[in-house]
Amino acid sequence: MKLTIIGCAGSFPGPDSPSSCYLVEAPFEGRTYRLVLDLGNGALGALQRHIDLRELDAVAVSHLHADHCFDLAGYYVVSRYHPDGALERLPLFAPPGAARFLAVAYGPEPDPGILDHFACHDWQDGETVQLGPFRVTVALMDHPVEGYAMRIETGDHVLCYSGDTGPCEALNELAAGADLFLCEASFVESKVNPPHLHLTGAEAGEAARAAGVRRLLLTHIPPWTDRAEVEADAKTTWDGPLDLVTSDATYEL
Incomplete structure (x- = not known):
């Protein structure tokens, strides 16, 4: 399994990276x-x-x-x-309502328009799907909209991606024993942060420790946030291998 960081800026594209991909x-x-x-x-x-x-x-x-999804509208232009x-229609696995959401995001167009270029499947909490060599299991996270973390397995290798979430036991369980834990860390401990939204570096480290992962990769850091502070926060709860990912970085299992 090879992981390439395409975009890792949190909440909006930054000068050095696109948004999540x-x-x-x-x-x-x-x-x-x-x-992807x-x-x-x-x-x-x-x-x-x-x-x-x-x-x-x-x-x-x-x-x-x-x-996390707006460039699917751009892909539609390529596809059509x-x-x-x-x-060919691209398999798209997403929370319920994704097809109509993307149609609205793209703009008015006669049906089926964008809907005819994706084969949509709605995630369900706890389900597992087989995508080529990957066994993908999802779990519902703690976020203002319906959002899922993903566990991607092939052979005896495991990558877990948090998506966006506040601290929750479901994330710790899904990430259990992962070789790579790609985890969001949007907040810093020095601020008063809203609940049920994102993780701090320290909370990401706590999740990594609880899950017993082998390597923690922090992502989704907003361009206005001090990456050094996020890293320092993470090191208060996690003493294992740690990276703050950057666009174009690769990791192989």
Whole structure:
């Protein structure tokens, strides 16, 4: 399994990174299977540094906030108007209502429009789906909109992606024993933070320790937040391998 960080800026694109987007690849039936986790605003361009968009096999969306899904509208343009011909419908796994949400985000257009270019599947809490070589299990998180963390397994390797969430036991359980724990850390301990929204670095570290993961990757840090402070917070609760991810970084299992 190979993880490439396409975008990791929290809440909106920053000067050094698009919003949330992560490319996960693994061998499958004599080729490479390519799954994208989230496709936030600004990510579609950066994704093309790593793959031809025609090579994308599926997209799994954690929740329907702009910084996690809005560039699906851009992908629709590629899918419909590619000079080599329209692409096959892209499997899209997302919270319920994603199809109509994207149709509204793209703008008025005769039906079926954007809906005809995605094969949509609604996440259900606790379900597991097989996507090529990946066994993907989701769990409902603590966020203002319906949002899911994802556990991606292939062979004996495990990646867990938190999506956006406040502290919750469901995240600790889903991440149990993961080789890589890609976890949001949007807040800092020095501020008064709203509940049920995001994690601090310290809370991400607590989740990593509770889950017994091997390596913690912090992501979704807003451009206005001091990354050094997030890292320092995380080190108060986690003493294992730690990275603050950056766009274009890769990790292999």
